[in-house]
Amino acid sequence: MSKFEGVYVLKNVFSALDYESALADEDLLIDGKCVLENLDYVAMANNKRVLNAVQSLMGDGKFVLRNLAVETCLKGVDKRGWVVGPPYDNKPKTATYDAQVNGVRVIIPIDNFTVPNGCSMFVPNSHLARAYPTNERLLLQVFSEADDELKLHPCKKRWLECNLGDAIAFPSTVWHSRGVNTTDEPRRALVADFQRA
Numbered sequence: 001m002s003k004f005e006g007v008y009v010l011k012n013v014f015s016a017l018d019y020e021s022a023l024a025d026e027d028l029l030i031d032g033k034c035v036l037e038n039l040d041y042v043a044m045a046n047n048k049r050v051l052n053a054v055q056s057l058m059g060d061g062k063f064v065l066r067n068l069a070v071e072t073c074l075k076g077v078d079k080r081g082w083v084v085g086p087p088y089d090n091k092p093k094t095a096t097y098d099a100q101v102n103g104v105r106v107i108i109p110i111d112n113f114t115v116p117n118g119c120s121m122f123v124p125n126s127h128l129a130r131a132y133p134t135n136e137r138l139l140l141q142v143f144s145e146a147d148d149e150l151k152l153h154p155c156k157k158r159w160l161e162c163n164l165g166d167a168i169a170f171p172s173t174v175w176h177s178r179g180v181n182t183t184d185e186p187r188r189a190l191v192a193d194f195q196r197a
Contacts, residue, residue, distance in 0.1 A: 005124035007170040008053045031072040045192040053169040062197040073118045073187040082133035085172035097130040103172030110188035118181035120160040126175035
């Protein structure tokens, strides 16, 4: 497990056997579909290495899996703006957040994540700004007011390229987005949201 700029990248977490039912499931083409009832998917989200990363990011205290959904990015789908994840996404856009991490998002690729297929991206150390990225003006304001050590800048986005079998974990306050899928194949993932109990 390696951590860089607020994000954990876990390599070779899952085997081909773990994906056997996932790759055969037509429901994985339905973007946003909740799959909490699928025990195979829940078992993947509750993988020991995944839970260790969540605990490391969350710190002391208990946490629970609040949501597990499919993310499907089809050809030509535009990138969305910068977002934060639960529980912060339901707060007023002008809110600032406590330093304590109350939510962690885990992305489990079902297909390889590449720049051409619109893989996830994030702004390095953006979780340290503790603010919602509502628009470009706010982004620039936060970046200009941020401590130099944070090294925040919207042009410093990082692509999260990874392979089938890997997982990505980050505090929900990390500003993240996705690119445009320019390939003929969908890019699919399971997205697990853990929150403090």
